[in-house]
Amino acid sequence: MPRTYKDQNSPSGSRTLTDQAYLQLRSDIIHGELQPEEKLRIEHLREEYGVGASPLREALSRLTADGFVTAEGQRGFRVAPMSEADLADITRMRILLEKQALSQSIEHGDDAWESQIVATFYQLEKVEQSEERDKTEWEIRNHDFHEALIAACTSKWLRRFYGILYDQHKRYRNIALSTEIPRDLHQEHEELRNAALARDKQRACDAIEQHIMRTAEITLKVLREEEADRENEVDKVAAS
């Protein structure tokens, strides 16, 4: 008994319950509603998400492949852990793949490619320079800008892996966004735009590497502060 919803984003214009559960679970993991290493019990999720066991298991299987969930036969599913080492790994890989994709795009991109960079940068700039920083809107426009930068990369596999890493990093990125550490994001994006439009591969690769590294440094700093806060909490409990 299929239950579907019409959706503009899927090719057939419909979305199964599996798709729905997948997207909702993924969002909840990225935004920290579901904690690292938290046990994902089917019966609980069933009540929480209003979807039966079979579509839930399918969605969790997909999330396992994406790296958001870990699975163990007969013992069910857990939210995947987060760590400094994982963040460092994702960062390194993102740099490797995004530099590759960006270089290819600079080589192959045409006027339409350039115009999309200009357009997405314009929209991103608007949010970055507004008084109220709408984080959700910023995330959407940031994604669009980065996608535009690599849009002329024709490697299906590179795009797939890049997408996985971008999403994985989103989980950590949400942490960095909630901090007030000073950073001129806008200038970093502007340098990327300029280098790409100038068709300067080396400059663009340097800029993307620094951009990604800066995000990672800030996130790491925040992670460490939170770890220190959590240890202070533990000390207080032990002392009382």
Add this chain to the structure above:
Amino acid sequence: MPRTYKDQNSPSGSRTLTDQAYLQLRSDIIHGELQPEEKLRIEHLREEYGVGASPLREALSRLTADGFVTAEGQRGFRVAPMSEADLADITRMRILLEKQALSQSIEHGDDAWESQIVATFYQLEKVEQSEERDKTEWEIRNHDFHEALIAACTSKWLRRFYGILYDQHKRYRNIALSTEIPRDLHQEHEELRNAALARDKQRACDAIEQHIMRTAEITLKVLREEEADRENEVDKVAAS
């Protein structure tokens, strides 16, 4: 009602029906038992593999994430297509990632790493120099050798993507293996071993690039011949 089988390879020593279906389906796709773009009907697979709809759907979802299957809501699953463009893409990506993994391993590898290269090369050499070329055994030992070469690469994500591409290429590799095009595979592997043991990053990267490119060229040649054969068949039918 879980049905499981004790298996030495999984962490918990057991394997679900989903795991079983996944591995069997994957093998059948790689070995061409299931053809590119072939429709995968659940009821047929149910009879063929002796597994119910739910675990089958889970296995197919996982295979979709691996790139062996394509899925479309309400329209089911199909074996993923193969193409020259896909082979070229996989080849480029493999070169990028394997060079990276190999370089890291050369930097970080210790004596144990070297000894595993020596050991796996020895076993591979045995098969490559025997009169009877056992393709299945060769594939296992080839995989072990390549894994040993990159064993000191600590990037979890790089290993994951590399594994996906290695498996994807296996599907094309099976085609190249069935041909008699002359090639000194043994010498290529020997050069890799020597460069790695000499800790010569540049030489090793050159060797791996040539090795992977050579495989792709042969596979492409075979693919084109098969395409020509298939067109001759069509011509014959039209003439009669």
Add this chain to the structure above:
DNA sequence: TTTACAAAAAATATCGATAATTTTCTTGCA
């Protein structure tokens, strides 16, 4: 107090039935 074992409770993975969706076939009309 710790360890081992058994029983109970909870959770997991799968099955077959079934509602919903898609595809195929048939019929009628221009």
Add this chain to the structure above:
DNA sequence: TGCAAGAAAATTATCGATATTTTTTGTAAA
């Protein structure tokens, strides 16, 4: 002959029930 509409057949996706496995709890012995 080709196209459109409707009906029939086939397929898909999901549900709730249930056998199996894992975890938790309770008890006894050292």
